[in-house]
Amino acid sequence: MPPTKAKSAPKTQDKLAKLGLRTDMDLVLHLPMRYEDETEIVPVREACLRGGYTSQVEGVVIKTEIAYRPRRQLLVTISDDTGELQLRFMNFYGSQVKQMAEGTRVRARGELKHGFFGAEMVHPTYKIVNEGAPLPTALTPVYPAGEGLSQTILRRAISDAMKRVDWTDTLPLPMRARLGLTDFEPAIKLLHYPPQNVDPYELTERTHPAWVRMKFDELLAQQLSLKRAQKDRRTKGAPVLGAIGSLSERFLAALPFTLTDAQDRVLREIRADLRNPFPMQRLLQGDVGSGKTVVAALAAAQAIDSGYQAALMAPTEILADQHFRKIAAWMEPLGVRVAWLTGSLKKREKTMATEMVESGEAQLVIGTHALIQDTVNFANLGLVIVDEQHRFGVGQRLTLRNKGSAGLVPHQLMMSATPIPRTLAMTYYADLEVSVIDELPPGRSPIVTRVVDQNRREEVIERVHAAVLEGRQAYWVCPLIEESEALQLQTATDTHLTLQEALPDLNVGLVHGRLKPQEKQEVMDAFASGLVHVLVATTVIEVGVDVPNASLMVIEHAERFGLSQLHQLRGRVGRGSAASVCLLMYQGPLGPVAKQRLATMRETQDGFEIARRDLEIRGPGEFLGARQSGQAMLRFADLETDQWLVEKARDTAAALLQAGDERTVDAHLARWLGGREEFLKV
Ligand code: ADP
Ligand code: MG
Numbered sequence: 001m002p003p004t005k006a007k008s009a010p011k012t013q014d015k016l017a018k019l020g021l022r023t024d025m026d027l028v029l030h031l032p033m034r035y036e037d038e039t040e041i042v043p044v045r046e047a048c049l050r051g052g053y054t055s056q057v058e059g060v061v062i063k064t065e066i067a068y069r070p071r072r073q074l075l076v077t078i079s080d081d082t083g084e085l086q087l088r089f090m091n092f093y094g095s096q097v098k099q100m101a102e103g104t105r106v107r108a109r110g111e112l113k114h115g116f117f118g119a120e121m122v123h124p125t126y127k128i129v130n131e132g133a134p135l136p137t138a139l140t141p142v143y144p145a146g147e148g149l150s151q152t153i154l155r156r157a158i159s160d161a162m163k164r165v166d167w168t169d170t171l172p173l174p175m176r177a178r179l180g181l182t183d184f185e186p187a188i189k190l191l192h193y194p195p196q197n198v199d200p201y202e203l204t205e206r207t208h209p210a211w212v213r214m215k216f217d218e219l220l221a222q223q224l225s226l227k228r229a230q231k232d233r234r235t236k237g238a239p240v241l242g243a244i245g246s247l248s249e250r251f252l253a254a255l256p257f258t259l260t261d262a263q264d265r266v267l268r269e270i271r272a273d274l275r276n277p278f279p280m281q282r283l284l285q286g287d288v289g290s291g292k293t294v295v296a297a298l299a300a301a302q303a304i305d306s307g308y309q310a311a312l313m314a315p316t317e318i319l320a321d322q323h324f325r326k327i328a329a330w331m332e333p334l335g336v337r338v339a340w341l342t343g344s345l346k347k348r349e350k351t352m353a354t355e356m357v358e359s360g361e362a363q364l365v366i367g368t369h370a371l372i373q374d375t376v377n378f379a380n381l382g383l384v385i386v387d388e389q390h391r392f393g394v395g396q397r398l399t400l401r402n403k404g405s406a407g408l409v410p411h412q413l414m415m416s417a418t419p420i421p422r423t424l425a426m427t428y429y430a431d432l433e434v435s436v437i438d439e440l441p442p443g444r445s446p447i448v449t450r451v452v453d454q455n456r457r458e459e460v461i462e463r464v465h466a467a468v469l470e471g472r473q474a475y476w477v478c479p480l481i482e483e484s485e486a487l488q489l490q491t492a493t494d495t496h497l498t499l500q501e502a503l504p505d506l507n508v509g510l511v512h513g514r515l516k517p518q519e520k521q522e523v524m525d526a527f528a529s530g531l532v533h534v535l536v537a538t539t540v541i542e543v544g545v546d547v548p549n550a551s552l553m554v555i556e557h558a559e560r561f562g563l564s565q566l567h568q569l570r571g572r573v574g575r576g577s578a579a580s581v582c583l584l585m586y587q588g589p590l591g592p593v594a595k596q597r598l599a600t601m602r603e604t605q606d607g608f609e610i611a612r613r614d615l616e617i618r619g620p621g622e623f624l625g626a627r628q629s630g631q632a633m634l635r636f637a638d639l640e641t642d643q644w645l646v647e648k649a650r651d652t653a654a655a656l657l658q659a660g661d662e663r664t665v666d667a668h669l670a671r672w673l674g675g676r677e678e679f680l681k682v
Helices: 004-018 024-028 044-050 094-099 151-164 173-179 184-192 200-204 209-235 246-254 261-274 292-305 317-334 347-359 394-401 422-426 454-469 485-502 517-528 563-570 592-603 607-618 643-658 662-681
Strands: 034-036 054-068 072-079 084-089 105-115 118-122 125-128 140-142 281-286 309-313 338-341 364-367 381-386 411-416 433-437 447-453 473-477 508-511 534-537 550-555 580-586
Touching: 004 151, 024 151, 024 662, 034 200, 044 054, 044 084, 044 105, 044 118, 054 084, 072 105, 084 105, 151 184, 173 643, 184 209, 209 643, 209 662, 246 292, 246 317, 261 281, 261 292, 261 411, 261 433, 281 292, 292 309, 292 317, 292 381, 292 411, 309 317, 317 338, 317 364, 317 517, 338 347, 381 394, 447 454, 447 592, 454 473, 454 485, 454 550, 454 580, 485 508, 485 534, 508 517, 550 563, 563 592, 563 607, 580 592, 592 607, 643 662
Parallel strands: 084 118, 281 411, 281 433, 309 364, 309 381, 338 364, 381 411, 447 580, 473 534, 473 550, 508 534, 550 580
Antiparallel strands: 034 140, 054 072, 054 105, 072 084, 105 118, 105 125
16 A cells, blocks of 8 residues: 555546646736635734624634534634624534633634624634734635645645746737737736735726736737648648639529629638638628528539539538438539438438548539548538538538548548637638628518517417418427427427418428438428428428528417527528518516517617627527637636737737747747647637
8 A cells, every 4th residue: 555645646637627727827927716815813802793704713712612503513602802693503523612712812814793692703714823923925825726726735736836937928028018018927926926005896807917917928929829820721622623624614604693792702701712722611601691601602602613622511411411402403414423422311311421531533522521421522522612611620611621532632622601700700710711701692671570469469370370371481489398399299289270260271291300310301302392381390301491482480489499599590580672571479477588589580680780799699609519619728718808909919919920029929839829829620
């Protein structure tokens, strides 16, 4: 058996490692989450008068007893020149009883209460001291701690580490001066041991210049790392898709419409990228209905014209299927072989599709996650298109990107209708070029949005009836029931039945997530062809579904949906020339957040504005899932309140790299990211 001492040391290290604290610098950068003031001792009488506050007192034990009231507890009465006070411990060890024998001097800190037996502190922190023992001169830091790690252990580990680290400032002096930044070492020392004269508010709110320095350093590290990743990407080879040949030309000529100016502009941006010998990484943003698909198809045409394959991956089968139909209808008449690949294919069909992809016979492949399976090998993949990119994990997108051949990385085009807030675009997405379609195709009439109490259901049903009689179609979206998929399904089935009964002269269809892909398809087809007049649906229709003749959208229990979801759902109408209406039915009473959301929906149809307000209501952390938000990687800076610092950090990073100051960059990254840089790259 090894001696216990030797055993306990690595154990502490393991616990520290669990908190990500491996190196001395990690420990030094483990900054307090709050502070306690132990710098003064309050006379007992004054502490009693204050009441209700946390204070530190010191006195001599005049009585120690174990009482049963009714539970066993330890009662210690201490006294100083000004008064007496009781310390009460519900859980205690025998050693504590001995420790606090009469005559001992105790320094205790806790919240003072006036209990039944007079003034007392319940479970104070305390220590035994000698008379005149010095008081700390700094506020006492309280650190984020893990299981089994006491503040004492952390404090000691950190103060030991502070003695060993290299304090060299990673930022050159002129830069610090220009940006008005505090020096690194004094900033860190102040945060660990703040002197008494520091404004406690600035410390807790993290607005003190020392905090600003930490946040800046952290953001700078993030920016540098992202910019390096960008540079790395440029050193990787990609197929040069230089040809805008006969397919692209015939495709454009055959389109039943002309591109909007915005589509034209983003197409030119994409075309230029595809001619580069390094991989494109571009995000195509455009509100729902802005016409991203045709732009993506034209990018694919360029890849095919250049002799390469293109792949399009969508998050759901319904959406993938829509793309397939639309794009195949455009491309197949021009002689392009389009393959269809999803998880629900029969084994034989899947094998056939995979073989077409592998032999290069399929020039364009459209599908779901099935595209990224190990069994799928592309002959010569030149372009990867990912629709609704935020619905995929980083890993999934990477896998598709790794499906290139001959050591080449395919170009990547990601599409999203969810606009990314500016701070996120500058942080997590700093390695993306962004193209924005900021214009809807002509001839769309705006959608009128109404918020309706659900007790006016009859009227709403009437409305649906009237729309159908005018030759239009309607969606009826069933409430989201997050707790239970089964319940949600039940509600959808019930709604379907009631609507069928209420509208006996109409065809009411039902689509939900539990249908087999083929059944789903049959319903969607019937709706697209006009055979089904009203489509009762769960949120499976949320993204991408495109039936221009549908002009009425009813959303039940709209108060349960998030803003971006409501916006996506509403985007299913307003796709044709008929005036469209969206009815948001709600069940009152509405909470403040739901009220705000519904008001936003009524007031604006602009996806960017909606995203902005969503950010206001929810904060960026939730925006794209914490994993992707970029906030997850930040410990001190806050993307919302520290936006001004994000901008400074971005400019500084650019300047450092521009100047070729690799030494500074390396030193700064090593200090702030250590081995975590790889994580930031994906
Ligand atoms: P989203 O950007 O939401 O994916 P889609 O690509 O599905 O939008 O396009 C919405 C609809 O607009 C489709 O029916 C599409 O064919 C049509 N469309 C796209 N571009 C134009 C255009 N320039 N003029 C007219 N209609 C267009
Ligand atoms: Mg789309």
